[in-house]
Each structure stands twice: as C-alpha cells, then as structure tokens.
Amino acid sequence: MSTPFATPLTLPGICWPLQASTGHLAVTTSHITGHFRAGSGLDAIILCELLPAGKFRNGAARHWCRTHQCYWGTQADLADWQATRQMRCRQHASPMGYVLYPELFDPMQFHATTLRLGPDGLVQLRARADEGGALFSRDLPALAIDCRALPGVFPSDMVQLNVTPPAAHAYAAALQVGTPLDCSDCARCGHPHLDLGSFALAPHRRHSCGQCGHDASHSATPIVSSPLWRLRLRITQCD
Ligand SMILES: [Zn+2]
Ligand SMILES: [Zn+2]
Ligand SMILES: [Zn+2]
Structure with missing residues (x-):
C-alpha cells in the first residue's frame, strides 16, 4: 500500500488543522498519532x-x-x-500545526490567570500560584488546560481542553469586536463547540460539531461559540 512515511508515532500532543471553520479542543485523549519532524511546527501529517x-x-x-x-x-x-x-x-496529507509534550496547565492551582495571543502567534499564559503567589509565565505555540479538576464544566470523557492558536485567535477577535460569544454544546455528544475562521466572525444558530460531526445543534440565539468562554470566570483575557 502506498504509505508516504514510515510507521507513525503516538505521542502526547496537540494538533490543529491550519484551515478549518470548526475545531476540536475538548479532547478525550492527550495523545496524537502521526509523523513529526520536531517538537512543534506547522508540518505534521496526522492520521x-x-x-x-x-x-x-x-x-x-x-x-x-x-x-x-x-x-x-x-x-x-x-x-x-x-x-x-x-x-x-x-x-489526510494536509500539513497540520502541532506541539508534542504540551504544557498541561491546572487552573485550580492558580488565580488571576490570563490568556492572550501574542503578536508572534504564541499563546501567552500568565497566572499567580495560589500557594506562594509566584508568577507563572509561559509563551507557547499551544497548551492544554487540565479540566479534570473542574467537574461539571465539560463532558466527563474529556481529559483536557487544548488551546490552539486558531482558537485563541478566534476568541480574541470575537472579544475585540464585541461579537456575541457563548459556548454551545453538541446535542448529540455534548462536547463544547468551537467556531473558527469565517464562522468565528458571523454569529449563527446552527452549529456543526468538531468532535462527532453532528451538524444540527442549535443555540437559542445567534452566537459565536468557544469552549474558552466557559472558562472565562477562571481564565480571563487581558489586553
Ligand atoms: Zn482526516
Ligand atoms: Zn458554530
Ligand atoms: Zn458532537
């Protein structure tokens, strides 16, 4: 069979399509399987x-x-x-953004947490440790938020919320122009919906799920949906 690469590797990681109008942040596994040239980049081939x-x-x-x-x-x-x-x-052969062995951030151990997308395209995470108050500061291509400590916020089969550059960008852009933001859950699998690209600019009622592909979940009003919105009480955006 025509496989352009050797055996794929399964590693802890985050990946994202470079062009997509939906996304899949609320993952049920912390691992990804594919072909990687480095620890992070924009050229992974993922199965x-x-x-x-x-x-x-x-x-x-x-x-x-x-x-x-x-x-x-x-x-x-x-x-x-x-x-x-x-x-x-x-x-299947489209290059994807990726980070292997991503930082796993536990929002329960910190306060005053802010998340923003820097001009260099890196996700800037700042927080104060509950214990001792030390500043936690990271500039990362992507990171994962540990949601196991936040019961009831997201579906129970979800292990972490991946914060990818397109998700951070869409969220920041929606906040900046005052787009009605919310977090709509899929009527079929219950996973939080993420709008990206043109869908993140135009509020709409009918949402297509990045987790299961169900394409007929409706929000009560036209919104742009992001799972990050549901963490807004724990993680805020700074300007
Ligand atoms: Zn595919
Ligand atoms: Zn949508
Ligand atoms: Zn779904």
Missing part, C-alpha cells in the same frame, strides 16, 4: 480519526474526520478507499 456521522443529503453514509475536521464518504473518497484500501479523508 485520520473517522467515525460514523449520519448521512449526506443524498442518503449516502457519512463519516466525520475528527483530525482534519471534514466529512468523508463522497464518490471521490470511496474511489480512494477502493484504490488504496485506506479509509482516509481528503485532507
């Missing part, structure tokens, strides 16, 4: 994670690729499957 996600409008079975945030099951996808014997989405 598809496909799961059944209803049907297309024409009735054909549909899958959702959680890795690349797109549907699978078109005629072209089926032809590729037949030719390669690999079930992979049309974005």
Whole structure:
C-alpha cells in the first residue's frame, strides 16, 4: 500500500488543522498519532480519526474526520478507499500545526490567570500560584488546560481542553469586536463547540460539531461559540 512515511508515532500532543471553520479542543485523549519532524511546527501529517456521522443529503453514509475536521464518504473518497484500501479523508496529507509534550496547565492551582495571543502567534499564559503567589509565565505555540479538576464544566470523557492558536485567535477577535460569544454544546455528544475562521466572525444558530460531526445543534440565539468562554470566570483575557 502506498504509505508516504514510515510507521507513525503516538505521542502526547496537540494538533490543529491550519484551515478549518470548526475545531476540536475538548479532547478525550492527550495523545496524537502521526509523523513529526520536531517538537512543534506547522508540518505534521496526522492520521485520520473517522467515525460514523449520519448521512449526506443524498442518503449516502457519512463519516466525520475528527483530525482534519471534514466529512468523508463522497464518490471521490470511496474511489480512494477502493484504490488504496485506506479509509482516509481528503485532507489526510494536509500539513497540520502541532506541539508534542504540551504544557498541561491546572487552573485550580492558580488565580488571576490570563490568556492572550501574542503578536508572534504564541499563546501567552500568565497566572499567580495560589500557594506562594509566584508568577507563572509561559509563551507557547499551544497548551492544554487540565479540566479534570473542574467537574461539571465539560463532558466527563474529556481529559483536557487544548488551546490552539486558531482558537485563541478566534476568541480574541470575537472579544475585540464585541461579537456575541457563548459556548454551545453538541446535542448529540455534548462536547463544547468551537467556531473558527469565517464562522468565528458571523454569529449563527446552527452549529456543526468538531468532535462527532453532528451538524444540527442549535443555540437559542445567534452566537459565536468557544469552549474558552466557559472558562472565562477562571481564565480571563487581558489586553
Ligand atoms: Zn482526516
Ligand atoms: Zn458554530
Ligand atoms: Zn458532537
């Protein structure tokens, strides 16, 4: 079979599509599987994670690729499957942003926590330790927030909330222009919804889930959704 690389590695990590209108921050595993050249970068090739996600409008079975945030099951996808014997989405070879061994931040051990996206594209995390009050300061390409200490805030199968550059950028941009922000949960899997790109600029009611691909969850009013909004009482944005 035509595999362009050697055996993929499974490592603790965060990855994100470079272009996508939804995202998947509330992960159920802290590991990613793919091909990496360094500890972080914008050129990882990550394996598809496909799961059944209803049907297309024409009735054909549909899958959702959680890795690349797109549907699978078109005629072209089926032809590729037949030719390669690999079930992979049309974005399977697209380079992705990634960080291996990311910082895992526990918001319960700190106060006065702020998160912002720096001009260099790094996520700037600042906080004061509850014990001793020491300043905690990190500039990172991406980081994970440990949500196990925040019961009831997110679904119980979720291990961490990944803060990726596109998510931090979309959140900061929405706050800056006063877009109605909220956090809408998927009607099917309960995971918090993330809007990115053009979806993060235009409030809307119908949301498509980055975790399971369900595309008919409705918020009560038009909003831009971000899981970061739900942490706003613990983590604020500074200007
Ligand atoms: Zn994929
Ligand atoms: Zn949405
Ligand atoms: Zn869902």
